[in-house]
Amino acid sequence: MQILCIDDDADIVQAAGLIARRKGMQLTGAENPQVAWSLLAEQRFDLILLDLNFARGNTSGEEGFRMLTDLTAADPHAVVIVITGHSGINIAVEAMRAGASDFVIKPWSNDTLASKLERAATLARARYRSSFSPEEAATPLLLGEDSAIKRIRTLITRIAPTAAPVLITGPAGAGKSLTAQLVHRRSALNENPLIRLPAHADLDEASISSALEQARGGTVLLDNVVELPRALHPWLAARLEGMRIIATARGERGMVRAALDADLLYRLNTIEIEVPSLKERCADKALLARHFVERFSRRHGVPVRTLSDEALGAILADDWPDEVRGLQQAIERAVLLAGGEEIVVADLGIDSSHAPDAPLRAGAADLNLDRTERRLIEAALDRHRFNISRAAEELGLTRAALYRRMAKHGL
Incomplete structure (x- = not known):
C-alpha cells in the first residue's frame, strides 16, 4: 500500500512514515502541491495524507482545499485523509463534505493514525476493484498544474x-x-x-x-x-x-x-x-512526460528509465503539433527503444522543425532546467507586469510557491 503525504513539516512526514511502515505500508513525502503532482505523475498512490495548511501561520485551509479539489477531480477514486490542528476541526468536516475520506488531528496518537490508515486502505482496495480497469484506476486523469x-x-x-x-x-x-x-x-x-x-x-x-x-x-x-x-x-x-x-x-x-x-x-x-493546447501548457510538459514514462514502462514490462536533461530540454522546447497524443506516442517509442538507463533525445524521434527555439537544444548550458524555469517565470511576470497573483495562476503555482521560486532565481 503506497501513501503520499503532502505536508511541509518534515517531522510530520517522518512520524507518519514510521506508523505506516509498522502497518506494512510505504510512505513518500511531498512538501508542496508541485512536488506532489510530480510524484503522482511517476507512480500510483493508494492513499493520500493531505495537510490543509501548507504556509506557515495560515489556518484557513485554502491551499489544502484547492489541492483536495484537484486531487478528487484528477482521480474520482482517490482516498484522501486530511490533516489539521485542533483549531481546524470545522475545516476538516468541510473537507469531508468536499471529498475527503477521513481526517486526523495533530498532534495525533499513533494508534489513532494507524487505525485511520487501515480503514482508508480497506476503502482504497474496494474502490480500486470497482473501477473500470486497473490501468484506468492507476491513471491520474487530466494531469497537470496549468x-x-x-x-x-x-x-x-x-x-x-x-x-x-x-x-x-x-x-x-x-x-x-x-x-x-x-x-x-x-x-x-x-x-x-x-x-x-x-x-x-x-x-x-x-x-x-x-x-x-x-x-x-x-x-x-x-x-x-x-x-x-x-x-x-x-x-x-x-x-x-x-x-x-x-x-x-x-x-x-x-x-x-x-x-x-x-x-x-x-x-x-x-x-x-x-x-x-500543449503549447499553452509548457509547465506541464515535464510532468506529463514523466507520467507517460512510468505508464508505458509498466505496460511493456521494461525497467523505468529516467529522462536525460537533454531529452527533457527537447520535450520542453518542442511545439508538439500533435498535442498530448504526440507526446504520448514519442514517450512510448522512447521507452521501447532506449538502450541505457536514460532516455536520450534520439530515442524520442522529435522532428527538430517543430521546435521554434532550436538553440535550446544546441548545447548543455541552454538545456539547464533551472534556466528554463527562470525564463518561464520571467515571461509570466513581464506579461502580467509583476502582478504576482496573475503570474502565479498562469504558471499553476500558489503565490507562496512563486515567491519561493523567485527568491531561488534572484528575481
Missing part, C-alpha cells in the same frame, strides 16, 4: 453530477475525449454505457437514430460534431431528448460555434469546456 487544466478539473467536479449538456472544444489530440470520459465517469448516469457517435460526412439518419436509441436514459458522446453534415443539424437537434449529451469538436470555440446550426448549438453548449 491554471486552465485546474479550472477544467474544478468545472468537471461541479457539472458532472448534473444532466447539463457539455460541449468540449480544443485541438486534435489535446484530451477532449479524455475530458468527456471523466465527465461521464463522475455523473449519476455512469452505470450506463457512454454511447459514442463519431460524426463524419457520410453519417446518415438511420445510423444516428440507432446510436441515440442505445443512449436513451444514459449518455451519448457526439464525437467531433462539427463533421456532421450541416443539413442534419436541425434534425439532430430535435431528437436529443431523454439522454445526457456530451459533444466534442476540433478547433477554437468561436470556429466551432460558427460551424454549428443555431438550434444544435443551443442543445449542446449549456456548459462549454475548452481544452488548451
Whole structure:
C-alpha cells in the first residue's frame, strides 16, 4: 500500500512514515502541491495524507482545499485523509463534505493514525476493484498544474453530477475525449454505457437514430460534431431528448460555434469546456512526460528509465503539433527503444522543425532546467507586469510557491 503525504513539516512526514511502515505500508513525502503532482505523475498512490495548511501561520485551509479539489477531480477514486490542528476541526468536516475520506488531528496518537490508515486502505482496495480497469484506476486523469487544466478539473467536479449538456472544444489530440470520459465517469448516469457517435460526412439518419436509441436514459458522446453534415443539424437537434449529451469538436470555440446550426448549438453548449493546447501548457510538459514514462514502462514490462536533461530540454522546447497524443506516442517509442538507463533525445524521434527555439537544444548550458524555469517565470511576470497573483495562476503555482521560486532565481 503506497501513501503520499503532502505536508511541509518534515517531522510530520517522518512520524507518519514510521506508523505506516509498522502497518506494512510505504510512505513518500511531498512538501508542496508541485512536488506532489510530480510524484503522482511517476507512480500510483493508494492513499493520500493531505495537510490543509501548507504556509506557515495560515489556518484557513485554502491551499489544502484547492489541492483536495484537484486531487478528487484528477482521480474520482482517490482516498484522501486530511490533516489539521485542533483549531481546524470545522475545516476538516468541510473537507469531508468536499471529498475527503477521513481526517486526523495533530498532534495525533499513533494508534489513532494507524487505525485511520487501515480503514482508508480497506476503502482504497474496494474502490480500486470497482473501477473500470486497473490501468484506468492507476491513471491520474487530466494531469497537470496549468491554471486552465485546474479550472477544467474544478468545472468537471461541479457539472458532472448534473444532466447539463457539455460541449468540449480544443485541438486534435489535446484530451477532449479524455475530458468527456471523466465527465461521464463522475455523473449519476455512469452505470450506463457512454454511447459514442463519431460524426463524419457520410453519417446518415438511420445510423444516428440507432446510436441515440442505445443512449436513451444514459449518455451519448457526439464525437467531433462539427463533421456532421450541416443539413442534419436541425434534425439532430430535435431528437436529443431523454439522454445526457456530451459533444466534442476540433478547433477554437468561436470556429466551432460558427460551424454549428443555431438550434444544435443551443442543445449542446449549456456548459462549454475548452481544452488548451500543449503549447499553452509548457509547465506541464515535464510532468506529463514523466507520467507517460512510468505508464508505458509498466505496460511493456521494461525497467523505468529516467529522462536525460537533454531529452527533457527537447520535450520542453518542442511545439508538439500533435498535442498530448504526440507526446504520448514519442514517450512510448522512447521507452521501447532506449538502450541505457536514460532516455536520450534520439530515442524520442522529435522532428527538430517543430521546435521554434532550436538553440535550446544546441548545447548543455541552454538545456539547464533551472534556466528554463527562470525564463518561464520571467515571461509570466513581464506579461502580467509583476502582478504576482496573475503570474502565479498562469504558471499553476500558489503565490507562496512563486515567491519561493523567485527568491531561488534572484528575481
